[in-house]
Amino acid sequence: MQIIISNSSKEPIYEQITNQIKSSILSGELQEGTSLPSMRQLAKDLQISVITTKRAYEELEKAGFIYSIVGKGSFVAEQNLEIIREKKQRVIEEQLNAVIINSREIGLPLDELQQLLEILYKE
Amino acid sequence: MFNLIRRDIIIQKNQLFIFIPFILFFIIMGAQPAFTFLVASIFIPFNAFGYDEKAETNILLNSLPYKRTEIIASRYLGAIVYMLLSIGLTSVALFAFNKTFTMTDVVIGSGLFLLFVALTFPLFHIFKPGYITTVVLISFILLSWIAGPVVSFISNHLTGITEFFASLSTPSLYMGATLIVIIIYALSWGISTVIYERKVF
Amino acid sequence: MENVVELINVSKKFKGFSIKNIDLHVKQGFVTGFIGANGAGKSTTIKMMMNLLRPDAGEVKLFGLDYQTNEKDIKERIGFVYDSNVFFEGLNLKDIKRIVAPAYRRWDDTLFHQYVEKFELPLNKSIKTFSKGMQMKASLAIALSHHAELIIMDEPTAGLDPIFRRELLGLLQELMLDGTRTIFFSTHITTDLDRIADYIAFIQRGELVFSKSIHDVTEDYALVKGRIDLLDRDTEKAFVHVHRAPTGFEALTDNTTEVKEIFGDTVVMERASLEDIMYYFKGGIHHV
Structure with a gap:
């Protein structure tokens, strides 16, 4: 499991951890049932405080991404990938709607918007 | 507790090399055996205090799992232990140099040593660090300076008292003196403990 | 036992300086950083924790025990490191160990030699030849x-160089791995704490300003910058201290939500470092 922490980021460190673990789970890099390093080990590896990793794990647990067994550690929870995918897709639709509204406001035609999307997607 | 007493030897390992020539010097100079016993006894415990006057040492000892009463007790018991050792060593040296000494010398030497300890140890905890060595040095010189004239003054002017002492049998004189020394020593121990308990590091 | 150290309403008066009603709890299994300017009372507080000083009023408890009845048991369970060398200067490490080790029932000689090896310490050189x-x-x-x-x-x-400081912090993190150990350390170099402290206790002029988790500190405190004309008697109340300059003001708040409500987007908000917090508190508290 790879986690990269940026100290200059505006995003709090615990959020950087939760986001990166989440995306590892969603991308399938971390499979269901995989054990995660203990929060103390993770704190040491990332050279950050224990309370930060503790918070990150708590958030992940709350969001249903991982579960903890006292004395055994934390594990990747079973993910209903279909539902997550649907949720994500809904978010993408909403964001695209906003893009379309903005494009209409400045009179940007569909083909130009498509071109723009294509360039950005391939980047 | 034993560990606290033993630490004086560990700290003074190197100074102990001076200890033996130091005793020999007094013996060769032909000093009074009682005086030699006194000086020899003083060497280790007071050298140890020289180390302990540093605030850091007190911080260390009090941060370790010791009680303040134990730290003081180790000083007072240690003084007796090192006195016995020094007397043993000095006796051997005296024998080796064929100098005669009596049991009285040992008793007077150790009695004076214990009195000296009883008078100076509480002072160590009253005076600020840095002054202690000076205080001890001065009080030691004063003590040896004054002791002689005082004794002769008493014997000259207060013949009554001298006669009273002379009339006592030797054993009861020893018993009385021992008792007084023990009481003063215990009192001093108590005072030092009270002072040390209240100390701030 | 959640709190390893508890100072309850502790006061101590000296000539010209005093510790006033300190309530401080140190949580088990975490690193608590104790910050404050030189002379703020950090060492005095630590000395009271170690029973080198007795408070005039209040209670000091370690592991739920008090010093009157359990001094030896408490000290058996504490490891201490002071800023100056408290060991006999003329001695080498081997002799110092000989003096210190028998004081502890649970002294572990193998462990000691492991650390000596790890730290590359010479056993036979007198400690006064050691670098800081x-x-x-x-x-x-x-x-x-x-x-x-x-x-x-x-x-x-x-007094340590940055490389060694990093090494030390790494070592402390290693110690925290098993979860039973608690570390309490004072420092005025706050960057040490940004990395590893879980809780921060901040003392100033003998009074505890706050003691909270590093998250709460970053969530509550912020640097706020804006135009001078935004300030008036009411809006200023949101700040601990304000610095004014012809180009605008810069201030520290201990209530970020309030500042957002009052100023909205008219000001710039930045994360306040521990150093910022210490600096602005030094300027005095405008409101209580």
Whole structure:
């Protein structure tokens, strides 16, 4: 499991951890049932405080991404990938709607918007 | 507790090399055996205090799992232990140099040593660090300076008292003196403990 | 036992300086950083934790025990590192160990030698020839070799070079792995704490300003910058202290939500570092 922490980021460190673990789970890099390093080990590896990793794990647990067994550690929870995918897709639709509204406001035609999307997607 | 007493030897390992020539010097100079016993006894415990006057040492000892009463007790018991050792060593040296000494010398030497300890140890905890060595040095010189004239003054002017002492049998004189020394020593121990308990590091 | 150290309403008066009603709790299994300017009362507080000083009023409890009845048991469980060398200067590490080790029931000689090797400490050289960093390592080796549950350190990083400071912080994190150990250390070099402290206690002029988790500190406190004309008697109340300049103001708040409500997007908000917090508090508190 790879986690990269940026100290200059505006995003709090615990959020950087939760986001990166989440995306590892969603991308399938971390499979269901995989054990995660203990929060103390993770704190040491990332050279950050224990309370930060503790918070990150708590958030992940709350969001249903991982579960903890006292004395055994934390594990990747079973993910209903279909539902997550649907949720994500809904978010993408909403964001695209906003893009379309903005494009209409400045009179940007569909083909130009498509071109723009294509360039950005391939980047 | 034993560990606290033993630490004086560990700290003074190197100074102990001076200890033996130091005793020999007094013996060769032909000093009074009682005086030699006194000086020899003083060497280790007071050298140890020289180390302990540093605030850091007190911080260390009090941060370790010791009680303040134990730290003081180790000083007072240690003084007796090192006195016995020094007397043993000095006796051997005296024998080796064929100098005669009596049991009285040992008793007077150790009695004076214990009195000296009883008078100076509480002072160590009253005076600020840095002054202690000076205080001890001065009080030691004063003590040896004054002791002689005082004794002769008493014997000259207060013949009554001298006669009273002379009339006592030797054993009861020893018993009385021992008792007084023990009481003063215990009192001093108590005072030092009270002072040390209240100390701030 | 959630709190390893509890200072309850502790006061101590000296000539010209006093510690006033300090309530401080140190949580088990975490690193608590104790910050404050020089002379703020950090060492005095630590001395009261170690029973080197007795408070005039209030209670000091360690592991739920008090010093009157359990002094030896408490100290058995503490490892201490002070900012200056407290060991007999003329002695070498081997002799110092000979003096210190028998004081502890749980002294672990194998562990001690492991640390000596790890820190590359010479056993036969007198400690006064050690560099500042080596002296600290020696103290630490001794503090860690009797299975102490609480490590108390007074300015352990003062006078150390940055590389060694990093090494020390890494070492402390290693110690925290098993989850039973608690570390309490004072420092005025706050960057040490940004990395590893879980809780921050901040003392100023003998009074505890706050003691909270590093998250709460970053969520509550912020640097606020904006145009001078935004300030008036009411809006200023949101700040701990304000610096004014012809180009605008810069201030520290301890209530970020309030500042957002009052100023909205008209000001710039930045994360306040521990150093910022200490600096602005030094300027005085405008409101209570």
